Amino acid sequence: MYILIWHLAPKYFQSCPSSSCARVRPVSMEIRLRVWNARPATSWVSGDPSFAVRNASRLDVSQTSLSLDSKTHKAVHALAQNPGSSVNVGKSTDSYNPFPNYPFTGTLRPLYPLSPKRAIPDRIPRPDYATTGKPMSELREAGQPPRILNAEEITKMRTACRLSREVLDIAASHVRPGITTDELDEIVHNATIERNAYPSPLNYRNFPKSVCTSVNEVICHGIPDQRILQEGDIVNIDVSLFYDGYHGDVNGSYPVGQIDEDSEKLIRTTRESLDAAIKMCKPGALFRDIGKTIEPVAHANGCAVVRTYTGHGIHELFHCSPNIPHYAKNKAIGTMKAGMVFTIEPMLNLGTNWSEVHWPDNWTATTIDGKRSAQFEETLLITETGVEVITAPVPAA
Numbered sequence: 001m002y003i004l005i006w007h008l009a010p011k012y013f014q015s016c017p018s019s020s021c022a023r024v025r026p027v028s029m030e031i032r033l034r035v036w037n038a039r040p041a042t043s044w045v046s047g048d049p050s051f052a053v054r055n056a057s058r059l060d061v062s063q064t065s066l067s068l069d070s071k072t073h074k075a076v077h078a079l080a081q082n083p084g085s086s087v088n089v090g091k092s093t094d095s096y097n098p099f100p101n102y103p104f105t106g107t108l109r110p111l112y113p114l115s116p117k118r119a120i121p122d123r124i125p126r127p128d129y130a131t132t133g134k135p136m137s138e139l140r141e142a143g144q145p146p147r148i149l150n151a152e153e154i155t156k157m158r159t160a161c162r163l164s165r166e167v168l169d170i171a172a173s174h175v176r177p178g179i180t181t182d183e184l185d186e187i188v189h190n191a192t193i194e195r196n197a198y199p200s201p202l203n204y205r206n207f208p209k210s211v212c213t214s215v216n217e218v219i220c221h222g223i224p225d226q227r228i229l230q231e232g233d234i235v236n237i238d239v240s241l242f243y244d245g246y247h248g249d250v251n252g253s254y255p256v257g258q259i260d261e262d263s264e265k266l267i268r269t270t271r272e273s274l275d276a277a278i279k280m281c282k283p284g285a286l287f288r289d290i291g292k293t294i295e296p297v298a299h300a301n302g303c304a305v306v307r308t309y310t311g312h313g314i315h316e317l318f319h320c321s322p323n324i325p326h327y328a329k330n331k332a333i334g335t336m337k338a339g340m341v342f343t344i345e346p347m348l349n350l351g352t353n354w355s356e357v358h359w360p361d362n363w364t365a366t367t368i369d370g371k372r373s374a375q376f377e378e379t380l381l382i383t384e385t386g387v388e389v390i391t392a393p394v395p396a397a
């Protein structure tokens, strides 16, 4: 059998960072293969595409990364098994799938190595888990009722939440085909420390990065890596930061270039379900009714509500009571009171499956059927008269 790389074309381009320079460089390549039983006439091939592939060094084959320098033969076979698949060349010359034998539920694959741990300047105050990975104060306060914040604490929450939104919006503005999730992590990290804040995910229960990036079938807690975002992907960016002793938490799901109708519907429905839930929040409302509001919106649009992950109280602690399920008929306890601060953050899956499986990295949660999942999150303050979205974008003056 003869396998020939039939077509090799730059697919996505990234422009030179200097605004005065018009040069672009390819960041991923499209490869098509043909298989012959007899040796093909070499004149069928124009140019020498195999040279370019040799120099690409590693390929992400249907998002399964394989080394070309040491495993060219295997890579080409894998490519041949997925005729017509588009192939993503990583920016790094030595990227690989760390879990090659894991039965992935969809087409997404991790692409390692992860970048080195990002540094936090000494001037920036850190939460208690920053060194050990253990959120000791959270563990101590587990089981306590939701706290009512005083005016000074509320002011600090507002600031942390405003900064979180700023950082999320900056990161979201960089979403495009060709950027890696690790580059989004770098953007979030730098924007956070520029604001003298600590990126809350970093080392929280040993999470290795400064933000969660959850692509396509990833429900939540995706680890930023070397994979390039591709036209048609969706990505959730979940930004949390710690400023002046308080955490803010906000996330959104974004299209990468043009996305299909189902993905658009998923993103739209998820946002609508969160907005409906926010509307019912006020003093006296029941936490258990949040899920009762979200689930019908999801079901009416062919989506399932994830049950494992919930909204949460947030202030000096990153995660605390109340616990807020997003599905109907839940048994959440408690009533909203002025001065309480918590998140609502529904995760919706296309289809009817709400449960998840985890990659061997012990963080990345994906759908069990490989269908896509989206999420939106806001941090909310219950006021005397209703609710305030304290992670809402501040209108430009």
Ligand SMILES: [Co+2]
Residues within 6 Å of the ligand: 249, 312, 343, 345, 377
């Ligand atoms: Co959250």
